[in-house]
Amino acid sequence: xxxxxxxxxxxxxxxxxxxxVISVILxxxxxxxxxxxxxxxxxxxxxxxxxxxxxxxxxVYLCSPLSTTEGCxxxxxxxDQIDAVEAQLEGEALKSLISDLRFExxxxxxxDFVDQFGQEQADVYGVEAMSESFRVTLxxxxxxxxxxxxxxxxxxxxxxxxxxxxxxxxxSALTVATYIAVGIAVLMLIAAVLxxxxxxxxxxxxxxxxxxxxxxxxASNRAIQTPFVLEGVFSAFIGSVLxxxxxxxxxxxxxxxxxxxxxxxxxxxVGMQDAVFVVPVLIGIGVLLAALSAGFAIRRWLxx
Numbered sequence: 001x002x003x004x005x006x007x008x009x010x011x012x013x014x015x016x017x018x019x020x021v022i023s024v025i026l027x028x029x030x031x032x033x034x035x036x037x038x039x040x041x042x043x044x045x046x047x048x049x050x051x052x053x054x055x056x057x058x059x060v061y062l063c064s065p066l067s068t069t070e071g072c073x074x075x076x077x078x079x080d081q082i083d084a085v086e087a088q089l090e091g092e093a094l095k096s097l098i099s100d101l102r103f104e105x106x107x108x109x110x111x112d113f114v115d116q117f118g119q120e121q122a123d124v125y126g127v128e129a130m131s132e133s134f135r136v137t138l139x140x141x142x143x144x145x146x147x148x149x150x151x152x153x154x155x156x157x158x159x160x161x162x163x164x165x166x167x168x169x170x171x172s173a174l175t176v177a178t179y180i181a182v183g184i185a186v187l188m189l190i191a192a193v194l195x196x197x198x199x200x201x202x203x204x205x206x207x208x209x210x211x212x213x214x215x216x217x218x219a220s221n222r223a224i225q226t227p228f229v230l231e232g233v234f235s236a237f238i239g240s241v242l243x244x245x246x247x248x249x250x251x252x253x254x255x256x257x258x259x260x261x262x263x264x265x266x267x268x269x270v271g272m273q274d275a276v277f278v279v280p281v282l283i284g285i286g287v288l289l290a291a292l293s294a295g296f297a298i299r300r301w302l303x304x
Contacts, residue, residue: 020199021235027195028239028290029246031188032282036247038181039278044270045174048167051268057135058147060085061158064131072158077132081156088151089134097146100137106130131158189289192239196232196290197297203228225298232294233287240286244279251275 062082063072077085088094089101104112109130114122136147144162152160255269 020195020202021231024192024195024199024232024235024290025239025242027188027192028236028286029242031185031192032240032243032286033246034181034185034188035285036243036275036278036282037250038178038185039281040247040251040270040274041174041178041181043274045171045178047268047270048174049171057137057163058144059161059163060089060134060136060147060151061161062132062134063156063158064129066125066129067131067158069158071153071155074155077156077158081154082132085134085151085154085157088154089136089147094147094150097138097140097143098136099139100135102135104133104135106132109133189285192236193289193293196236196293199235200228200232200294200297203231225295228298229291229294232290236286236290237283240283243282243286247278247282248272248275 062077062085063069063075065076067076086103089098106127107130109132110122110127113125113130138144138147141164144164148160148162151157251270251272251274256271259269
């Protein structure tokens with residue numbers, strides 16, 4: 001098999017079908033970009049669940065002067081009520097479930113409020129309006145309901161917040177976004193496969209005389225098929241590389257450059273190391289699909 005001749009034929013086919021080649025490149029690029037985005041979003045969800053699942057706290061907010069719940073009708077929590085809640089959390093029933101217990105004062109809560117909303121907004125409420133709280137870290141975050149049941153109805157307790165439940169809507173939204181990206185990627189990949197197959201069949205039809213001559217001189221089917229397969233693979237390879245570049249650029253400028261600064265609670269975020277792992281997968285998917293679809297298309301055409 002003359003590989004030089006095969007490469008020459010493949011490049012000649014690319015030149016003759018330039019518009020179709022560009023179409024294949026663009027469709028492959030868009031479809032694999034969605035595939036890469038879906039992979040990174042799934043990685044993001046898994047990373048955040050693992051990270052926050054271990055660190056999620058249950059916060060027991062005590063009554064403040066601004067509390068409006070029924071349990072705080074008597075006003076801010078007294079020292080006796082605070083001591084009773086602490087004794088309950090440190091009791092034998094809950095001690096084995098809790099890995100860390102921290103009491104947050106009004107001053108510490110005010111500092112957190114300043115960090116989140118700014119000094120001007122915090123000054124509207126003042127330190128005395130802040131709610132004292134107990135920050136509870138569990139050995140097993142899945143047992144957070146036990147803490148809620150144990151202290152939720154005690155005098156002086158305003159509310160009990162489980163961070164894991166607050167994060168569930170975010171995880172759900174990211175999961176839905178992943179499914180949407182996967183659905184679009186599948187449709188686009190189907191379009192890319194069909195387009196590659198159509199391009200190869202058109203290229204084969206345009207060179208039917210050459211193929212007939214090659215058959216007459218005894219060329220094998222593999223020698224005839226290989227240039228067409230290389231056309232599809234080369235086009236898909238370019239589209240895959242562009243998709244990889246788009247994924248790297250999206251993570252570099254979109255995630256590390258934009259989200260990291262503006263959405264600080266979404267930690268940890270996927271980084272370049274995750275994107276670098278995705279790129280060869282995208283190239284492999286693009287080349288494999290192109291080779292299979294092109295090979296199938298040219299074999300069917302040669303049988304007709």
